[in-house]
Amino acid sequence: MPELDSSLLQSTLRAELRDAWRALQAAHAGEGLYGFGVVTTDSASALSVTAFSEAGLDAAVATALASKRGKGRDPALVRQNLRWSLVDSPLHEEGVDLLPEANLLVQELDAEADEEDEFDADDFDEDAGFDEVDDEGETLDTLVDEVFEIAVEALQDMDEEGLFGNGAERERLVLCVWKADQSHLERYDFAKMLNPSAIAKRFGDEMNEGNRAFYKLYLPDEELPEDDVFE
Numbered sequence: 001m002p003e004l005d006s007s008l009l010q011s012t013l014r015a016e017l018r019d020a021w022r023a024l025q026a027a028h029a030g031e032g033l034y035g036f037g038v039v040t041t042d043s044a045s046a047l048s049v050t051a052f053s054e055a056g057l058d059a060a061v062a063t064a065l066a067s068k069r070g071k072g073r074d075p076a077l078v079r080q081n082l083r084w085s086l087v088d089s090p091l092h093e094e095g096v097d098l099l100p101e102a103n104l105l106v107q108e109l110d111a112e113a114d115e116e117d118e119f120d121a122d123d124f125d126e127d128a129g130f131d132e133v134d135d136e137g138e139t140l141d142t143l144v145d146e147v148f149e150i151a152v153e154a155l156q157d158m159d160e161e162g163l164f165g166n167g168a169e170r171e172r173l174v175l176c177v178w179k180a181d182q183s184h185l186e187r188y189d190f191a192k193m194l195n196p197s198a199i200a201k202r203f204g205d206e207m208n209e210g211n212r213a214f215y216k217l218y219l220p221d222e223e224l225p226e227d228d229v230f231e
Contacts, residue, residue: 003112004147009150012101013047013151018158020095028091031053032055033172034173035089036050036051036174037050038177043144044110044143045110046106047106048098049095049096050089050091052084053091057082057083059090060085064078074217078217080212081214155177159194173199176194177194187207191204201230212225
């Protein structure tokens with residue numbers, strides 16, 4: 001059964017996240033940082049950092065407009081569409097290796113789970129059935145949830161320490177936990193845990209604006225989708 005050293009992951013992730021934020025802030029001072037957080041997967045099999053800045057968004061927009069697909073597009077719509085795009089933020093690549101030890105801890109957990117997923121029919125207990133397998137699945141789900149909780153708590157602690165600034169500086173910044181494949185509603189749920197309500201609401205509005213911009217840019221003949229409702 002896979003095991004998670006929660007205390008070790010907590011201390012490691014908090015230390016590496018602090019260092020990551022300070023490094024990104026120092027490297028991109030004056031570039032208008034507006035997003036920061038942890039990137040993971042549904043199974044919490046990896047951990048890295050992502051960030052967003054206005055200067056990085058400027059570069060992403062310029063790249064998009066210069067591409068074959070982007071020529072002639074409305075720059076304002078392209079900017080709305082790319083504002084919260086993980087893969088288009090230049091700072092996203094910088095964050096890939098900023099949580100090395102924390103990432104190793106969750107990778108080891110994922111590897112242990114993969115090994116135990118290998119089912120040998122010769123070992124099947126006709127009396128016990130699949131109960132043991134089901135229990136291990138439930139245990140793994142609990143461990144995955146714990147990794148997400150640790151990531152949220154680490155960001156909350158940094159915020160309470162004032163590491164992200166105060167007043168207008170903090171109001172510009174959205175903290176979140178991102179996944180490669182994630183609904184807007186799930187992102188908003190994480191944002192609500194990590195930001196004052198006004199910031200989370202703005203984040204939701206900007207995700208809706210980005211979705212509408214995508215349809216206007218690339219699917220102009222289709223009906224605009226209804227906005228997600230963020231409460």
